[in-house]
Amino acid sequence: MLHRRIQQFFLVYFLGLLSLLLVKYLLNLSDYVIPGPVEIWQTCKSVFARYVFNVLDTLWIAVVGHIISIILAFMVGILGRHNSWIGSLIKATAYSIQAYPIVAVAPIIFILLGDGLITRLLIAVMICYFPLLLSVIGILSEPVDSIEHFYVSTKRMNWRLQVRIRAYENINKLTTVIAGSATMAVVGTIIAEFIAADAGIGYSIRTALYQSDLSKILTALFLIGIGTSLYLTGLEWVGNVIQRKCQI
């Protein structure tokens, strides 16, 4: 699984790099705009170790943010699965906030909370929480009549059993949604770092942008891709283990 994902990433990344170099040589662009392969390689060697730590810094915030989002999404999703007023209110609120770009709100969060860890974490959580919440509500509010009928008829149904039945029956969807939202968490963290933080790979990209150093940006993108691939592969592995256990 990891092997395939890394292979896919390498293919996409090097195709992109090749296209960039092709543009450079076709349009005869200077090394200042698009550096040559030797310069890219040398920059990569010089910043690699530092950028690896920056990516790890970003990744752990993304992972923690993702876990918080999952927990929050399930807690609120369990409340919002009902067709009652509270369910409708939660759904309507989630849809409204989801429609609003969190990135636009990010500067307010930076002004209020500063550019530390909490701000990066909060933005990561906000970016992946709402899409996750809507998916969880959608899955948990869909009745599984063929199983639930017996428990409803015999008055044995309670909220825990209902959630368990619906989550179990949709375990494939849930694991896919959770794995999908991991990318959002990584993107959210990088955006937060890019806007105003003082650490992480997003911050390094911003610095490289101010220096107009495309080699550093390309190195950062390479490491972000590798890091995200590793995280997604880990999540998929956990998802597969859960699915296999459920199917025994």
Add this chain to the structure above:
Amino acid sequence: MKLKKRQICWFSNIDGYLIVMQIECHDISYQYPQTDAHVFEHLSCQVTGPGFHALFGQSGLGKTTLARMIAGELTGYSGQIQSRQIAEVLYAHNMERFPGWAGIGDMMASTMQASGHDMLNELVNAFGIQPVMNARFSQLSLGQKNRANLIRYLLQKFDLLIMDESLANVDETTRGRIIITLKTLFPEKCFLYISHNMMEIAKFCNQIVVLRSPCKHPQTSMISGQNLMTENNFVMKDLEQTMLEIVHAS
């Protein structure tokens, strides 16, 4: 009125009148939402007393709809459904599934009363699903699934159990054995059996409600079945007569 000892449990005496277990549908009319066609128009029928009764009719005439109305799962109809001496109505159908996180034996045990273990063992043996009690529901054959589902309903508290194709995909011999087991183990309960197997219904059921097309009036017809307590002890001529009555009525 002279009553047998066993019958006393399904009759009760209120102010000197004997009330018998009964379910009565009176002047029921119903059409599915957003359709023009009526499923029922002034339908009336009744089933009286405990035992094994049947609801018979061609596909699409509303057997399941009527069953769900009786079970209280479907509303929005006009008319009345009244029951006497029937407090708990359960409706089991053949599309039901068990949750998949445990074996069917564990799932049955988790939903029955503490005193139900002897009954569970008896039913499991009679229904022939002992070898698959540790298997997950998805690993069973269709017939085993239906039998397992029926068992968990039989372990619940009920006065009337509606069995909507609950023995579908089960072979004829086993079906007969199961019905006789139900009649023997639950003499004081009322069963309403929905099936397309006319011979089985004619053979084992007591009262047979034959559902007819909404354009026919009355929309139901009542036939007396052979109500056999053994599988092979029947007179072929009588059975044929009952089946003919059902065909004419439907």
